[in-house]
């Protein structure tokens with residue numbers, strides 16, 4: 001896979017280099033220069049999830065990695081199911097929360113861990129990542145106790161749910177957590193600063209694990225094929241998929257899927273009140289506002305890092321602007337929609353409810369709709385129980401984590417302080 005930096009076309013890298021580097025020069029993200037279509041999509045759709053995913057990833061990555069290596073990595077990473085549940089006539093929910101940390105980020109986090117274990121054998125590596133809630137847990141679990149790898153996680157203090165937080169701050173050992181006095185965008189800015197800091201970068205062997213990393217995106221392409229594979233054949237090409245979006249990595253993966261041959265008609269990237277992209281789609285003016293806190297906190301992002309990748313595919317006409325929808329759902333509607341879905345007998349947490357609403361707002365009458373359930377409702381226990389007036393059962397991994405003490409340290413929104421801590425502890 002040949003990639004280039006979207007901010008500096010002269011920087012070209014292989015897949016392995018892109019995974020190890022994370023972010024390119026001038027804070028540009030790497031993206032494939034071209035995306036070749038898959039040969040026989042129909043027969044791919046007949047395969048089981050792991051076999052098909054190995055083929056898709058080998059196709060995307062190319063000859064840099066032997067097919068049997070990729071197959072082994074996929075088998076290790078994707079060891080939990082994807083479920084497509086019909087919620088209403090012709091409306092399906094794609095449940096991506098059956099992994100160890102109960103959110104879709106397990107797919108990307110676990111595949112990335114496989115990649116780094118493969119590419120950085122023996123070298124000291126520090127994974128530095130900012131999390132708006134669920135990346136932290138997925139990455140922490142994927143790398144927990146892996147030799148020669150330390151993980152540093154920054155999260156906005158008090159702005160993520162207790163369940164989200166406990167799933168990574170209770171691990172200890174090689175997992176180091178910092179609660180930043182700021183927003184997710186502030187955390188993300190600190191991570192970007194660290195990557196621009198050559199001394200920190202080399203002394204720590206720095207690597208990023210947020211959705212900037214291309215290995216996470218390619219892994220996420222796979223479950224869109226699984227979603228379509230689980231649909232009745234005649235509904236496939238007319239499907240409209242709605243993705244609750246924050247950093248726009250997940251919709252980027254869906255679009256990559258569509259470009260290489262996923263039979264899907266339309267994509268919706270639905271946001272909460274942090275609506276930079278929906279406003280950009282209307283007036284082509286990039287004007288991020290201050291980040292607003294919401295019930296769907298994993299999407300409290302006003303400067304989505306993956307948007308340049310999505311925009312590149314749209315501007316190149318690899319995917320049509322006409323088939324791409326981006327609307328936003330406010331807090332009142334989020335709650336109202338959670339209640340409405342609950343009346344059908346299904347329990348959706350806030351991110352999932354936003355995906356449902358984005359689908360309903362844009363779905364053509366003859367289409368099949370799929371909305372993504374990106375997290376298990378128990379991960380948002382407080383808000384789900386209060387809004388729906390129900391009591392949720394805690395899945396075991398969550399109950400275990402909630403019982404343990406938080407090991408995170410508080411830190412100011414100040415890169416120089418983070419720098420000192422990192423060099424002293426891990427340099």
Ligand SMILES: *Cc1c(COP(=O)(O)O)cnc(C)c1O
Nearest residue numbers: 134245246247248249250298374
């Ligand atoms: C991360 C996350 C999102 C947003 O995904 P992006 O790839 O950042 O757009 C949506 N829902 C949940 C539960 C998440 O954890």
